[in-house]
Amino acid sequence: MNPETTNKFQKIYDEESDAIFRFCLTRVSNREQSLDITQDTFMRLWENIIQKKDIINYRAFLFTIARNLIIDWYRKKKNISLDKIIEEGDGKFDLIDNSMISNLEIKSEGKYILDKISELGETYQTILYLRFVDDLSIKEIAEVLNISENATSVRINRGLEELRNKIK
């Protein structure tokens, strides 16, 4: 393998792997599963890099892949019928897992904030998480969630307002 390609991948891996793992861990029910999804996510990136495919934004690409893999995992795990998936939409599956928060190895304030984010509506949860925990730009979030930048911006402001009210 070309060392330049490996170095490029390693740099992205070092920078983003923790964020992707964290994103997965707060959404699936166990650490092992989160590691598996993280590995699969970076495997996709690696395949794209060695095939010399153009990826404009690696962060957005990684979060999009991770989100899709989480949705796939939920579909398999919960054995939900196709009708129900169509009825409820895919968005419900990549939300923060409430049952997981108490098991996370973080301090009380972190658990508290995560708990409050999970209480927000589906529209705001992932957006606020990506913006304030993983520091994704509005453009990157729009790309991950496949919505316009304008809609992203509006949802961030409204979600933040709602979060503030909950914390008070």
Place this chain on the structure above:
Amino acid sequence: MKNTNDEKMNNGLNEIKNIKMTSSEKDHIFQNILNKTKPHQPPVRSPFFLFSFNNSPYLKFAIFFMVILAGGGIIISNNSDKKIAISPAQNYYREMNQANNDYLKNQNNNINTNNEDNKIVTVINKKENDNVIINQPKLATSMTMTSEALSPTIIYKTKKNYLNNISVCYKNGEITCFPGPTDIINQRPTKLANGYLLKKMPGDVFLGITIDEFIKNENDWFSFIKVENIIDYNPYTEIYSCQPGLSEEEINKIILSNNIQNNCVNILNQN
């Protein structure tokens, strides 16, 4: 987020950001990704790409070659009074037959068999002017003689006694060929002079499975063909490729007269 001035929220977010993989988990995943990946292979090009009308340069070449080939065929048939135009495949088989014919003729000369009753005649081409006649010893079919003529005689010695072990071909971490349970009965190596063995089974490495075990488990024999069952990757101390079609008696003569180096090729380093 600066505008919120909410220390509690900032602290909470910072705590969430501290969720990380351990360094061993991180390294493990990274190594997994690098090891799992197969080298990218370019897609296989369609054999009909030349005829694609979307690609005009190829089309021009295709037409050019078609004209040349057609013209070439006409020239061959015109210039030959006695011969007919032949395809490359026909030409190949004709050359093969000629080679076999020469080889068999030499063999027959060596054993001085001049008796016409001891030969059969095979006509390869039905055209009268183009007959190829092969003289073969009686009771041997054309197919048998051809295959014997083409496969070299392999004799070898091993570090340990693998007389009853299965041998398989091993290449790039995989088993690429192995004997079948029905054929293997006739593939036991034959003992020759000075401890040499005559190779009849394919393969360059030995499994820890004996031929008898292999035959006994006729329903489960395939489970034996595993890389884990290989017990010796470099089993040979000597291995030679000799001229095809040698009988055991002839090989023994060569061995006993210390003429292996003159009559055979040492292929130990090639394995």
